[in-house]
Amino acid sequence: MTQTAKRLTAALLILCCSLLLAAAPWTGGYRIAFDGYSRDAVASGDEHLGIQLYLAPFDLPMANPLISVGFLFPVFGSDPGPLLEGTVELRLFSWVDHPAAKLFRRKTAWRPTIQAGILSPLSDFSSSAITVTVHPLSFFFGEKTVSLLAPRLLWDLETGRWDWGVRLLEISQSLF
């Protein structure tokens, strides 16, 4: 296979994937979150309020992927200041008649999610951390998803150390 043919194939693949993405029922919106972290973590100085934008390019019943990007702001302005967060997540499945359904006024679907991302202080990108979060208590209402008490692990890229945190609350509100 010549170099040109390879390039053409690659371009065609990218084009096809782009078309598939464009044809998919995109949903997206904003997300607010509230986090707390262990003493030695990159964001240890404070509780953090997160504001992000998210996009779900597909509408899959299982393993639905979603990307988000935004900022975490320290509630009391502590060091290292605001953090940039980017995540990729997988909403594993949706279960409507779940055991906790009676707890909610509205109809919900239980939608556990795993999330991986990067967290970087805006003041110092070198002390970034990789995050892995599990959302066991994530409930989908149709136009929004509410997740409670999601534990997260942080791998500090600078020190090579594991830390932990908890995303106390995360609300993802769809805008389109």
Next chain:
Amino acid sequence: MKRAYRALILLTVALTTLSLLSCSSAKAIEERRLSSAGTPTAWLDEQGIPSYDSSEPLLYNTGVSWNQRSLQLIEGAQEYIVISIFLGNLYEVSTEVWDALIAKMHQGVRVYCLIDSSSYFQTIPQSPVVIPAAFNYLRDAGVEVVEYNPFSLNQLAFIPTLLDRDHRKYWIIDGRQIILGGINVNYASLAFPPETGNIDTMVEFISPGAVAQMLTSFVDTWNRYSPTRLDVASFAVPPLKEAATKVWMIDHQWPSSSETTILFDAITLGCREELWMVQGYTYLTGALKERIANATRRGVRVNVMLSENAGKDNYQNAAYYSALDLIDAGATVYMYDDPNKAFLHLKLIVCDDKYTVFGSPNYNFRSQTLSRELAAVFADEAVAAEAKAHIEELLPHCRVVSREEALGWRTIKHYLFHLLMQVYG
């Protein structure tokens, strides 16, 4: 750095161009519309508003008459009932409707209710007593119900989402009849006062095309606010045996299908002789005021019927403020005062004794932008005659508002209410 400056300049130019284009001056649209000199429906066609074959429509002109008809329709349903309304609450008269739906559901008929979350804020007219919304009652009974854009605290992070409300009122029975208009399933619409309820109209017609369009719209909306999905293919739509007329369907959702403004442009700029605009209250936009003035300058007799007895001071005061604008635009303003103190909640337009518009859009900024609205346009002299006959029934209870009286409503209080109601009303 140089590159960054260039990018910034380009961005500024692009944004300026975009905002200039999006302003798309009311005057320019007006001139373009007038130069084409077509009929209102030709303008609707030109703007891509879909039209369908339809039966002759049936009109129900009070809350009470529609309530009786809605109970008949529920009783006769065999397959499914789809209801989308702005306000659904739990009062004696509305509970009768919900109970009929619940009974039908137990007989195996599929029932789907889409109700705006504003239903939580309904009070008894002229009183602060809150009437409960119907959501929990329906949910507890097992009816499939979805709240349109539920109010929640997290929306404070992006306040404009709070203003997105579904103001449409339509019913679809077995894919056969579609009924739309201004009547909610709530106390004020159906039973205040008990003799008539609101003076308002629901229009019933058989039109497979219109039904299919609104089923698609319903399912799309439903799927946005529910964790479970509906499939439009699961709703059968039987064919129409014989078409008697045509209907143009305006299904407004801003900004993707901003159709209310197209409707107002089509009617006000396409009218040649006489225009009747009936609505309880109006908070005119500048563009609509200009359209009305344009019509009167062209020699069109423009009549606007407003109403006393709005039941809420903020609505009434804001509506009074606009009366002078209408008079100065050359319109004759009638103020309807119902003998039973019913509110005229009707949104009706009749143009040149031929074009008739029924539906939910108010003559205000909200209906042209933020709210979802639905209207049906008929280009049929018989339909217009029936609507005009209804107007004739209302006229004996109207007085013509003089300029002096309207001038008396140009106070700061009225102006502040007028401003508030641009987004709230």
